[in-house]
Amino acid sequence: DVKVTQSSRYLVKRTGEKVFLECVQDMDHENMFWYRQDPGLGLRLIYFSYDVKMKEKGDIPEGYSVSREKKERFSLILESASTNQTSMYLCASSSQGALGKNIQYFGAGTRLSVL
């Protein structure tokens, strides 16, 4: 079974703090993704990576950065947390495959509250 593990289920941080969200997958997947999920807005892509040290901006990259130093690990960084970054953060991974054949597997999510 594919396993995508997010380091924390719940996090509470203060405005202005630097926050690290970690994600590890054990299936040797090339692609990794970070989404945030907000009520009524669904999942929105923040960043993705298709290889080590590679990253691409998604729809809402502002206020976030990412790091992928190893294939299995993809980190999301909030440089200076703000209250509007309070959200559910979901990590996913997938293999490189033909178009339309790329199942993304998700972690359990991290619910971040910024006070």
Next chain:
Amino acid sequence: SQELEQSPQSLIVQEGKNLTINCTSSKTLYGLYWYKQKYGEGLIFLMMLQKGGEEKSHEKITAKLDEKKQQSSLHITASQPSHAGIYLCGAAHYNNNDMRFGAGTRLTVKP
């Protein structure tokens, strides 16, 4: 507007009833994925549809893809409380990294 529209946004059904959730894309579909999410948790992959007319089933859940209408439907037969959760559709439009998700349909099954 979202690229993927799901309807209804929420659904409350009595246990044992059938139900259908729809997902419509405003762009050409190259793959349509259905996921289920329990409240506060991650997404669990249910099914993937690629070709027009394709239909897949998993236990009492059936999904179909209408390529011409750029639409997919998820049908649950004889619903059970274990079916409760949020159902999301996801679609690949241009490439495998350009996947988009609908806002989700929240399903409640009353015993």
